[in-house]
Every structure is written in structure tokens, then in C-alpha cells.
Amino acid sequence: MTTAPTQNSFRNQPDERGHFGQFGGRYVAETLMPLVLELEAEYTRAKADPAFQAEFDDLLEHYVGRPSPLYFAPRLTEELGGAQVWFKRDELNHTGAHKINNCIGQILLAIRMGKTRIIAETGAGQHGVATATVCARFGLPCVVFMGATDVARQAPNVFRMKLLGAEVRAVTAGAATLKDAMNEALRDWVANVHDTFYIIGTAAGPHPYPELVRDFQSVIGKEARAQMLSRVGRLPDLLVAAIGGGSNAIGLFHPFLDDPDVKMLGVEAAGHGLDKEHAASLAGGRPGVLHGNKTYLLQDADGQITEGHSISAGLDYPGIGPEHAWLRDVGRVDYTSVTDTEALDGFQLLCRTEGIIPALEPAHAIAAVKKIAPTMDKDQIILVNLCGRGDKDIFAVAEHLGVEL
Amino acid sequence: MNRLQSAFSRGPALVTFVTGGDGPTAEILDALVAGGADVIELGMPFTDPMADGPAIQQANLRSLGAGTTTAEIFRIASAFRARHPDVPLVLMGYANPMITRGPEWFAAECVKAGVDGVICVDIPPEEDPELGPALRGAGVALIRLATPTTDAARLPAVLDGSSGFLYYVSVAGITGLQQAAQASIEEAVARLKASATIPVAVGFGVRTPEQAAEIAKVADGVVVGSALVELVAQHGENAPALVGELTRALADAVHGARSA
Ligand SMILES: Cc1ncc(COP(=O)(O)O)c(C=O)c1O
Numbered sequence: 001m002t003t004a005p006t007q008n009s010f011r012n013q014p015d016e017r018g019h020f021g022q023f024g025g026r027y028v029a030e031t032l033m034p035l036v037l038e039l040e041a042e043y044t045r046a047k048a049d050p051a052f053q054a055e056f057d058d059l060l061e062h063y064v065g066r067p068s069p070l071y072f073a074p075r076l077t078e079e080l081g082g083a084q085v086w087f088k089r090d091e092l093n094h095t096g097a098h099k100i101n102n103c104i105g106q107i108l109l110a111i112r113m114g115k116t117r118i119i120a121e122t123g124a125g126q127h128g129v130a131t132a133t134v135c136a137r138f139g140l141p142c143v144v145f146m147g148a149t150d151v152a153r154q155a156p157n158v159f160r161m162k163l164l165g166a167e168v169r170a171v172t173a174g175a176a177t178l179k180d181a182m183n184e185a186l187r188d189w190v191a192n193v194h195d196t197f198y199i200i201g202t203a204a205g206p207h208p209y210p211e212l213v214r215d216f217q218s219v220i221g222k223e224a225r226a227q228m229l230s231r232v233g234r235l236p237d238l239l240v241a242a243i244g245g246g247s248n249a250i251g252l253f254h255p256f257l258d259d260p261d262v263k264m265l266g267v268e269a270a271g272h273g274l275d276k277e278h279a280a281s282l283a284g285g286r287p288g289v290l291h292g293n294k295t296y297l298l299q300d301a302d303g304q305i306t307e308g309h310s311i312s313a314g315l316d317y318p319g320i321g322p323e324h325a326w327l328r329d330v331g332r333v334d335y336t337s338v339t340d341t342e343a344l345d346g347f348q349l350l351c352r353t354e355g356i357i358p359a360l361e362p363a364h365a366i367a368a369v370k371k372i373a374p375t376m377d378k379d380q381i382i383l384v385n386l387c388g389r390g391d392k393d394i395f396a397v398a399e400h401l402g403v404e405l
Numbered sequence: 406m407n408r409l410q411s412a413f414s415r416g417p418a419l420v421t422f423v424t425g426g427d428g429p430t431a432e433i434l435d436a437l438v439a440g441g442a443d444v445i446e447l448g449m450p451f452t453d454p455m456a457d458g459p460a461i462q463q464a465n466l467r468s469l470g471a472g473t474t475t476a477e478i479f480r481i482a483s484a485f486r487a488r489h490p491d492v493p494l495v496l497m498g499y500a501n502p503m504i505t506r507g508p509e510w511f512a513a514e515c516v517k518a519g520v521d522g523v524i525c526v527d528i529p530p531e532e533d534p535e536l537g538p539a540l541r542g543a544g545v546a547l548i549r550l551a552t553p554t555t556d557a558a559r560l561p562a563v564l565d566g567s568s569g570f571l572y573y574v575s576v577a578g579i580t581g582l583q584q585a586a587q588a589s590i591e592e593a594v595a596r597l598k599a600s601a602t603i604p605v606a607v608g609f610g611v612r613t614p615e616q617a618a619e620i621a622k623v624a625d626g627v628v629v630g631s632a633l634v635e636l637v638a639q640h641g642e643n644a645p646a647l648v649g650e651l652t653r654a655l656a657d658a659v660h661g662a663r664s665a
Contacts, residue, residue, distance in 0.1 A: 030563065031554050035554065183453050183454075183455045302475045
């Protein structure tokens with residue numbers, strides 16, 4: 001592992017300008033800049049306010065259902081024949097994924113700032129559902145931007161959002177997926193800065209979003225670390241998480257970053273393969289600026305953004321949160337990728353061995369574990385973020401398996 | 406005096422925007438000049454034009470769909486400079502295509518092509534090191550945007566390191582939608598001019614000669630974009646004549662605004 005010489009902690013990023021090394025920052029139109037600064041100031045005040053933290057904790061416990069269990073997977077471990085596989089069960093959260101952790105935090109910030117209207121972008125629909133949920137809970141109107149392609153492939157989540165009272169706006173620009181939904185959300189925000197709060201769904205976007213999303217999601221890693229210590233008396237050897245924008249992964253990783261014996265692996269979506277269409281921005285991209293931050297992006301020689309592809313609507317984003325870009329460059333976290341086909345195998349493997357239907361996003365993490373666990377010793381421990389459940393994906397999976405429902 | 410300074414020294418200026426590579430760009434640019442535009446903004450197409458409304462979004466996608474590259478944008482600019490040695494030309498676009506080969510590369514290409522200034526939508530003063538030093542070092546104007554949300558505390562940072570002119574975005578929103586109320590434009594222009602030593606041009610939502618004339622009574626320049634881009638969308642190869650006509654009407658309105 002290589003570390004920067006002056007570095008004594010991996011947990012003190014970003015700097016005061018919102019930069020993680022060369023990544024991150026605030027690349028937004030002037031109209032948004034004052035608001036982004038105001039959000040930063042409010043977040044700084046909220047962090048120092050015990051009442052804010054208390055309300056966040058209370059909602060996570062009684063509304064979301066935290067702490068989520070830490071689960072040892074005996075039959076999966078046996079089948080893979082190597083390291084012990086443990087899961088952080090964030091798929092058991094209210095609304096079925098880790099996304100709600102962040103939404104609770106951001107809606108409390110929105111209310112503190114006196115904002116009366118909420119917007120969000122969504123890919124798989126999990127963040128949209130989580131946002132619609134907290135808006136219903138706090139009685140605020142909610143507009144969710146979703147690519148038209150995703151509206152079609154995530155129909156159950158579209159209906160959920162509508163039931164929860166949100167307006168879902170299908171975005172037809174570009175490939176009509178997550179990137180285009182985010183463009184449209186930014187356009188709405190620019191035009192409605194006076195009353196609107198934008199709840200970003202992953203650890204990306206202009207500073208302070210990558211930092212605050214990470215902080216809200218870090219409940220995953222903080223709980224897991226304490227649970228591991230009390231259950232087995234030591235820390236895991238390897239953490240594994242799927243990466244779309246990187247929020248569930250950074251949420252698990254961040255509290256462990258200064259534990260030198262804990263290795264970490266982020267799993268990007270290799271789609272049809274890294275030499276074909278995929279969404280692995282670290283493996284196949286290079287640094288650039290999009291959606292308010294500098295990070296690794298899938299792009300051509302002219303800096304035009306190329307479309308990501310993944311079987312998972314939650315992973316097909318052509319960028320990645322800036323903290324992951326930095327963690328990769330300083331060598332603290334390793335990153336790999338798995339294909340659509342491997343993810344489908346991982347999906348079925350967990351269903352069959354543990355009676356848990358995972359979302360297609362963590363199915364990527366499971367597919368990576370399937371490759372690595374057999375190469376590790378039986379007394380070693382892998383901790384996987386099971387960040388979402390698969391109810392939303394059963395139609396898409398059936399289609400890929402050639403089953404008609 | 407450089408080309409931008411002299412364009413603004415003759416009284417209120419008409420600044421026109423079209424997207425490069427959308428339609429017959431060379432002919433369209435010639436029509437803008439012939440119609441009386443004082444400053445030409447050439448849009449660099451980008452896959453993700455986050456600050457643009459439907460008209461300019463689609464122009465970006467049409468241009469990229471037709472295969473426009475950054476090299477082609479600089480070819481268009483160089484050829485324009487050869488045909489029109491005195492008309493200021495400004496590139497407008499988003500950060501990623503501008504910095505992707507390094508800001509020094511981009512600034513050097515601007516100099517070679519005779520580009521006078523650059524407007525980058527998504528590099529605020531806070532991220533100036535990304536592009537500003539390279540442009541200033543090469544003598545290319547960095548034209549920044551001020552908006553209704555730019556308060557007195559921020560304005561000095563916006564002005565610091567910017568040159569050419571200050572582009573006042575009169576509505577908090579995307580291009581091509583509604584126009585701001587004249588009273589709010591007048592108030593904002595007065596406020597900006599009190600601090601700025603460079604000309605102040607007003608854009609976003611300006612479509613007609615009547616609107617342009619009202620704004621030209623108080624501002625140093627008026628920017629029109631979506632209305633021209635829509636003509637290109639509707640008329641394609643036949644757009645230059647219509648673009649020329651609208652430009653002529655706008656230019657007459659802007660240039661005559663203070664004598665009327
Ligand atoms: C269950 C689940 N996991 C992961 C992701 C990817 O996002 P992130 O990388 O921010 O965790 C999504 C996004 O929709 C999701 O729904």
C-alpha cells in the first residue's frame with residue numbers, strides 16, 4: 001500500500017475548499033454558488049448541534065430501524081470454501097436500502113434552512129423512494145427526476161414514489177438514465193434556489209455534498225465496527241461494497257480508514273465487459289468535471305461524457321464520488337469491477353444459499369466476494385455491505401433469465 | 406484597445422450566441438456580423454449542458470450528433486478570425502471540454518484561433534485555478550457570470566481576475582425561459598456597474614428587439630441566444646438569412662436605444 005508521506009489520517013478529508021486531493025470541489029454555475037456556501041455553513045452548524053445529531057439518531061432508530069444486523073452467512077461461506085462472509089444488513093432498513101440514512105440527514109438540514117420544496121434525482125428508484133418517504137414523513141412537496149429508461153425498468157419504485165405523494169418527472173434527454181436525471185435536477189434547482197433543497201442521493205456533487213452524504217452514511221461503518229468488535233472481538237480483514245456514486249461504500253469504509261489491517265474493495269459495474277459498454281469510471285475513466293465535482297469520469301478525448309451501462313440502474317452512472325477517486329489514487333482502497341453476468345450469478349447465489357434476495361447493486365459486491373473468498377484463509381473475515389434488497393429487481397432479473405412473469 | 410474593449414466603446418453592444426457545429430455555422434456567424442452583432446459568442450457543445458434550457462440543450466446534442474469535435478470548434482474560430490479580423494469572438498461552454506487536455510493547451514488554442522475571451526458556466530471564482538491562470542497568462546479574457554443570487558459580499562470575488570465584460574444572468578434559472586422584470590434588471594445593472602470597471606452585459610430570456618432596447622438603455626451590452634438558436638433548429642441550412650434578419654432588428658434596437 002502506498003500512502004502520501006505527510007498523511008497521518010485518511011479520515012480528515014476534504015480540505016476547507018471541499019477538495020479531496022485534486023478531486024471534489026464546487027464546479028457549479030454562479031447562481032448555485034451562494035446556496036452551496038449557505039449549505040456548507042448550515043451543515044457546519046448542524047454538526048456542532050447536539051439536538052441535530054439527537055434527532056438524526058432518533059429517526060434512524062425508530063423510523064429506519066437501526067442498527068441494522070450484522071449477519072454471518074454460514075452456507076455462503078461453506079460454499080465458497082474460504083474466508084468467513086459476513087453481511088451488514090442495510091437491506092432491512094425501512095424502504096429497503098441504505099439510501100434512507102442520507103435522506104433523513106438531508107431533510108433535517110433542509111428544514112433547518114427553511115426550505116419548503118424538495119427535489120431529487122434517482123436511478124434505480126431507491127433514492128427516489130427514500131426521498132419521497134422522508135418528504136411524506138415531514139410533509140414537504142417532492143419532485144423526483146428519473147430517466148425515462150429507468151422509469152420503464154424500475155416500474156415498482158415509480159409506483160411507490162407516487163403512492164408516497166411524490167411527483168416523478170421522466171427525463172428524456174440523452175440516454176435517459178441517472179446522469180440525465182441529475183442534469184435535470186440541477187436545472188430545476190438553479191431556477192428555484194429560493195425555496196428548494198436538492199437531496200443528492202450519492203456521495204458526489206459539489207462540496208459539501210460528498211462530505212455530508214458520507215457522514216450520514218457512516219452510520220453503517222460505525223455500527224459494523226462496533227458490532228464486529230463485540231461479536232468476534234476483532235476487526236474484519238476485508239470490506240467489500242458495490243459502487244454507483246459510492247455512498248454505501250464510503251459509509252462502510254470511512255470509519256475503518258485508519259485501521260491499517262482492514263483492507264477495502266470497491267466494486268464497480270463492468271456491464272457487458274470493460275472493453276464494451278460499462279459503468280466502471282475508475283477502471284475505464286480519467287479525471288474530469290461533471291455535476292459539480294472533479295472526479296474520474298467516463299469520457300472521450302474531447303471531454304464529452306459517455307453513457308454508463310449496467311444491468312443495475314443504481315450503478316450506471318459515468319462518474320464516482322470524489323473521495324473514492326482520492327482513496328484510489330493514494331492507494332488506501334482497492335477497486336475492481338464485475339460484469340452483468342457475474343452480478344446475476346451473485347444475485348442467485350445469495351438467494352439460494354442464505355434465503356436473502358439482494359438488490360442488483362450489492363449483487364456486484366457478492367460476485368466479487370465469490371472470486372476472493374476462496375483465495376483467503378478460513379479464519380479471515382470479509383464484511384460485505386448488503387445495501388439493498390432485491391424486490392425492485394425481480395422483474396429485471398426474470399427478464400434476463402428468460403423467465404416470463 | 407483590444408477587440409472586446411473597442412466593441413463596447415461604441416455604445417451599447419449586441420452580443421449574440423449560437424452553438425458551434427449546429428447548422429451551417431460559418432454562414433450563421435457571417436449573418437450575425439452582417440446583421441450588426443458587436444460580439445460573437447460561439448457555444449462549445451457539451452453532452453451535459455446543465456445550465457441550458459431545451460433550445461440550447463438540443464442544439465448541443467444536434468452539434469455533437471453531427472460529429473462536432475473541439476478541433477472543429479477551433480477550426481470554425483480560426484476561419485472566422487480570418488474573415489472578420491475586428492469582430493470579438495468569445496467561446497462559451499462547460500468546464501470539462503475546456504480543461505480535459507489541460508488549461509494551458511486550451512488557452513494556447515484560443516490564442517492561435519484568435520479567440521478573445523472564454524465564458525465557462527461551471528467554474529466559479531472558488532475553482533479559478535482550474536482555468537483562470539492559464540487564460541490570463543495567455544492574454545485571453547475570462548468572462549465571469551453574475552446572477553441575481555450574487556450578493557454584495559460575493560461580487561468582488563466574481564470581478565477579481567475577470568476581464569472583457571461581466572455577463573449578468575438576469576434570471577435565476579436556465580437559458581431560454583422567461584425574462585426578468587425590467588425594474589429588477591435596472592436595479593441589478595446599477596449595482597454591478599458601481600463595482601465593475603468592465604462593461605456589464607445582460608442576458609438570459611432576451612428574445613425581442615423591444616426587450617433588447619429597454620435593457621440597452623441601462624446596460625453596456627445585451628446578450629441574445631436561444632431565440633437565434635431556435636431559428637437554426639427550425640430552418641437548418643436556410644437559417645442564416647433569418648438569423649441575419651433578427652440580428653439586424655436586434656442590433657438596430659440596441660444601437661438606437663439611447664437616442665430614441
Ligand atoms: C441498493 C443500492 N445500492 C447501491 C446503489 C448505488 O449507489 P451508491 O454507490 O451511492 O451506494 C444504489 C443506487 O440506487 C442502490 O439502490
